[in-house]
Amino acid sequence: MSSIIQLLPDHVANQIAAGEVVQRPASVVKELLENAVDAKATDIKLIIKDAGKSLVQVIDNGLGMSVTDSRLCFERHATSKIRQAEDLFSLHTKGFRGEALASIAAIAHVEMKTKQDQEELGIHIIIEGSKFVSQEPAVLPKGTSFAVKNLFFNIPARRNFLKSETVEQRHIVDEFQRVAMAHPNIHFTMYHNGSEMFNLPISNFRQRIVNIFSGKTNEKLVPVKEDTEIVNLQGFIGKPEFSKKNRGEQFFFVNNRFIKSGYLHHAVMAAYEGLLKDGAQPSYFLYLDVPPHTIDINIHPTKTEIKFDDEHALYAILRSAIKHSLGQFNVAPVLDFDRDPNLDTPYQYQNKDAEYPTIQVDRSYNPFSEDKQPSKSFASSSNYKKTEAQPSWESLYVGLKQAGQEIAEMTFENNEAVTSSLFEENEIEQEVKRTYQIHKKYIVSPIKSGMVIINQKRAHERVLYEEFLTSMTVKQASSQQLLFPLQLFYSSDEVELLAELKTSLENTGFVFEAIEEDNVLISGLPVNVTESEISIVLEELLSDLQDGIPDNSFSQNDTIAKSMARSLAIKTGTYLTEKEQENLVHNLFACKEPNVSPFQKPTFITMSVEDLDKKFSL
Template sequence: MGRIKILPEEIASKIAAGEVIQRPESVVKELIENSIDAGAKNITVILKDAGKALVQVIDDGCGMSEDDAVIAFERHATSKIETYEDLENIRTLGFRGEALASIAAVAQVEMKTRTQEDELATLVKIEGGKIIEISKTSHPIGTSIAVKNLFFNTPARRNFLKSNYTEFKHAYEAFIRFAIAYPEISFELISDDELISKFEATDFETRIKQIFGDEFFKTLIPVDEKTEYVSIYGFISKPEFSRKTKADQFIFLNRRYIINRSINHAVYNAYEHLIDKGNFPSFILMILIDPRHVDINVHPSKLEVKFDDEQGIYNFVRAVVKHSLSKFNLIPEIEIEPSGGIKLHPPSEIEEIKQKLINLTEPIKEKIQKEQQYSLEFLTSSFPEAMTAIQAKEDIKKVEKISQEIQSAISQSVEERGEEGISFMQIHNKYIIAQIKTGIMIIDQHVAHERILYERALDSLNSRSPFTQQLLFPQTIEVTPADMAVVKEIKEHLESLGFDLRIFGKSTIILYGVPPEVKQGSEKKIFLEIIELYRENSNAEPNLSVRENLAKAFACKTAIKAGDKLTPEEIQVLIDQLFLTRNPYVCPHGRPIIVKIPIEELDRKFGRI
């Protein structure tokens, strides 16, 4: 006889079960998916010993006939798909036909099920994959599946289960994910005869409040965008409520919970420098897409998916999250404490501007740039939204146009401002102060200019259409081997920024031209500083892209410095350019650009209130 043998069905079933059922959480997940696919409006989950002794799921779905109830425990038995074409257009949570067979192979299962047409329910008992009883019993319309003594016949697998606390935590998290995704269904969780959670059927927003509480909900920003290809809705946390862990991050694809690093990174990247390094935002995002554009048949757990346009989804999520963040005031406020100290408050929400922006195209952008008479406060609240929306259009190509004409908003702002205009004052050649309707606004001139140059540099690097100012006398620069290696690595990107340079030998660079932002007489110094800072950034942030790293270094070293005196005209140009950036609130390194002192705070300090 040969050495290769076909495994007995019993062993093959246990191996297959190991891929699908890993712990009580897997049982909870698979059974709730079946209940939802059956059209249930009420689902109850009962656990004993954290699911090790019992996992029972009771629903009021369509139920099964006796024939279906028996065959449902066979491997690859399913009502969800019939042909290969169905596999490419999956609209149900379950479809493999493996869950019940896998559960039955490693547990003692008792199922009661009844359809609306049947007077009596069907009772099926299975132990270790073998049917031991089929009979009739009483039971309301729907299905109840009790899974007892999980892994009773595979003690090695049972020994790998963690403590009751850990197993319950995993099961509870699975339960919560379904409760989030299906607010129209009533969910109930009972553990060791104690009611843990009960969520009545409601709408999506109320369900979030039911699960996480009103206080958590107040920290969230709504997200909502629809296109023909993909749509997204849900909530993201305000930047000041970011956390040190990745807790409370949920992504649902067609209401199926998934794990996707690309989407997670898109959300994180959208926050740019609004959150501290090492912190993470919370989010609950529901992504809707035609099933034909996504493959969920990647892994038995169905947690991993593949998109036919991964980059497009990444850009869409990033742009929409950035657009949602732009609707809220990200300018911190200052409170002067009795001791004389200054306390920086996190941002508060902006009042929604009465007239939102429409037809955000380049001609309108040019029109905005020509307007010189609207108030600084209107700029602060409105332009980030406008500019981010423009970026969103570029990123996802087709973001739905948002409402109403911009000119009426500008006119209204001009009317509120009056004829006197806004005056700016530079103090200590470092900060710019302006009076606004709600108090005083203070701008750090260096980081403001840094933000302007950073975005301008990114645009040049992305478009590769630099503007170079040729030097009257080319400058020769001697560099170290380490710096030369950096220059050779990023030479193409330096040229995209506007540097015209040639490399001679192992340590010589000749500079023929520089970007117009480089101060005359400082070309050599600034060039070397950019290379040095680029290298430092690479060591500190290894995952930073070449373009972003170079843009940061360029902006930092060419920006106006603290101590540089500015003329009134230069101040006005700086302010105008700042509020035309996509993110005028923080510099590329995360430092605030603007702070506000509310008039109420000044009144309080002087004893007026």
Template sequence: MQQKNQTLGDSIQLLPDHIANQIAAGEVIQRPASAVKELLENSVDAGATEIRLIVADAGKSLIQVADNGKGMSETDARLCFERHATSKISQIDDLFHIQTMGFRGEALASVAAVAQVDLKTRRAADEAGTHIEIENSMVVLQEPCAMAQGTSIAMKNLFFNIPARRNFLKSNAAEMRHIIDEFIRVAMAFPQLFFSLSHNGQNVFHLDKGSLKQRIVQVLGNQYNAKLVPVQEQTDYLNIQGFIGKPEAAKKTRGDQFFFVNNRFIRSAYLHHAVMQAFQDLIPADAFPTYVLFIDLQPDQIDVNVHPTKQEIKFEDEKIVYAFVQAAVKHALAQFSIMPSLEFDIDSGIQQLDAVAKPFTPQQQDAARDSGLFRSFTQQHQAHFIEKQPASGNTAGNTSGMQDWKSLLSSTETESTVSAFDWELPKKKWELAENAGLLQLESQYLIAPLLKGCLLIHQQLAHERVLYERYAAAVAGRQMPSQQTMFPVTIDLSAADSALLTEMLADLQLLGYGIEPFGTNAFIIQGTPADLFQGNEKAAIEALLEQYKHFNTDVKFSRREKLIRSLAAQHAIKRGTALSITEMRQLAEDLLRCATPNITPGGQPTFIEFTSDYLFRLFDAR
């Protein structure tokens, strides 16, 4: 056996330190945002009151965090880059009483393994600071330096020594969105500290010290200022505090939901469900409430050493935490009269109204009995019947959709508009009967006669399919016509939405939008697609971003696919929009010209076909 082992040789060997460090770094530093998180948390642990983040090329060429914390000695400055070197843990029991953001001693070692690092630090008691440069986990320079108290650490050329890892990074706009997310999570947890973020010399965030509500409004936008409800519950087991958004602040996409446990941001689908249950019947089933909730409990009741990012934790008794969270949110909603309730006391203002204060005269009683509404509730077989109301010329909630649709129809009749369907089409399976009229049902369905049979068309889903194929042709190179806005519109966005829109600008130009950056997190809308009604450009962009974030949760879609699906869903005519005969026929014809007319991009049917044979059998004709 010994002779055989000597012949084959030993297989297991120890990896060199620089390779082992790069492998370990992959768990902690997955992208620039990962490094941002670790460096910001180190500054918080250092007792800093001012923390500045400076980024270049979305962190690919520079990530620098400067703070006014306690700083490090010369020995500590060098030792902090060693693996598992930490000031937070000295014995095993310390792992169960973690109250700091970092504790493993892996962050700086991982940073030094995948970037060129420049560290400057000084303690208040030291006359001079320490300057250290590191490359490939090796110290290449150490010297004294002059600086104010605190620490500045800059990592340059991320993954310079691992080209394959660098190639897997996304676009600058995408990576910047991840950086903003991590920055917001740390800044939200510590409103008593000053934070700033600049990217390529542009100021993205300047967050002054203040209250939690002020920080939420600073980060998420002024629209939340009047839409926040405080949550405050104290128990022997845990404390819960923070803010929830009123039901009208709920959105169709995730993003404005934050859980912090002992000031550490966490992800928890379980606790999110608790909040959703508290909002049950107050918001639509597909909407997400806004919340920023802080849960404080004894460190030995949780285990934060579950995942390298420390964003997943384990509770000793998660059912108790679930119940407390749900109860706290329900209590807050009820306290501020947001929960639905039965009021038995009539408001004094209502009691002064004529309808309450004055008697119901015989003449008024006779007039009421003669009304159609009275008859529909008192006569048999009339409950379903509602008299026609005079045309008002305005459909509430659908005005802009109708105007967008009508302008689309008019644009297709002009010679300057390129048809979206002038490529060679396959032989049509469905063909409208010539000169046959179409009928609209309930302002959302169309009955379209075919040569044999008919189609029951869902107008919103049908229009979504038409727009999807038109937009797909545009991003493939058939640029859509654009119209200059009469008065350019300026739109201010949150930093996260600004990064998202920046990522889409080139494709939006192909789709007929003329949008340019206009200062920090602001854009100017110079042009819109020819089929978009002028006057609601700002609302259209805001709605597009929300719709895009909804599709952004599905990783199987490309960026362009998410964009055109978002636009198609957003611009499609909505239910309740009345159409003329011409408009109905135009929609039906456009739909049947599509390459895939019978389903939406998401797989829903756009119409149901009733063939002549089916109709014949349906009535059991002989």
């Protein structure tokens, strides 16, 4: 029997490895940016076209490579970071496995230009699908230029699995921001289809965060700093009032490497306990510096997960440091929360001395004498005023008996009138109540066969969903104009997303006066949206669309209508008057699909009289 196990060819092995390392264009961006940082560059440019599908290029002014290194860097498991197994636990660089460039070269057209500072000429290499096409000397500036074209050209199945340009571009921006935030000492620029998206000069950590997210980021940052033997912690957290529904602005960096850790995130949320609304997520940008031998970063292909030696100590330090910062900068509520500000000293009296009252004593006054008036000398010199004699307490009851009789007679007459009116026939015939609200959650309405029980939140979602969808389809939504335009601040990514949604949102009733780099100006709202709800509606809409906007216009309108209906629907626990209950019932059964909510959950159930009889027959 012949053997069935055989060694894979190198180009097949590289393509399989590429499946782990290169999942989308953003993976290429991450690897190339990290290589540029490891090369000690001070200026890094990222150029992409068609969301990285056509081109991903990174240009740096780093150390460059020699002729030999430029060829070896494309070989599998060729690395300058590892010499022995122990080196895995003392890493200070980004890449170390030696798989990234080999994997990228296996599934794309790669063009690399590199030159060292001491050399007169550089090297220009072209590789297509792991095959060396050409290698020749060239006149180049110091550093390396790495261009990846036609990603997945030889794996069409993988290329077909890529998302839309909007989604892929968002992933690229995420990777770019993570590397840029970890290294504020490097100048980063990013270009997409010829237009500049980011220009981040060399700065400190705080300024780098503000330059990336813009808006009112600087106002909401609270510094955090704690130095211990286990970890040196620094960074910034967001004030509770600026919390959001999504987790877009949450970053952990360990030894300048972005990581994801649900355990450390739980420590942050524990520090914010009691300060956030339900479902709200705080912003944080935290940099942890730990000894390299206390962590293991080689547990995930993308190196975004890390194993710590002492997670419990890190949890406690992180939680206490954030709590301390929230209290130190008066973000957390003070203990004396019942203090009455009306008892504070007025501003105009703060620097004045207290005026003490003067005391005068009449030494000639004799309390046992019949004449108990003060002496003439004391009366003339003091502010004494003679009070008039008050009537005795017996005078308070004069005429009370006569008034009581009059009140009793009036009460008796009124009682007769009321008693006679209680039994009139037209008062007995009252209209039967049609709807009842139970636990401020369900509405019960009788029908011929029994009764219908309606979930008020889901029913209102269905009503609003069909209203918004109709408005966007017909494009005749009515708006309510604001007396003063409302200015809302967002990050550059969120503003770009709102700009793409502008037409669809205007069909629901929004009126955008201006959309700028870090804010939007709204002058009109849909008729069923209040000014206080607008920020919540748009925030939840951005959260629902953070994975990308659907390409199909109907799918886009459907997503917007669902998100707005969920944000504006009546919440469980809201009291409804009888008129509001009836209107909701009528509007629900006037919908095209009243049986289910926009999220395919039942809006009501029915119970027949027979069902009730069965319950009582047990």
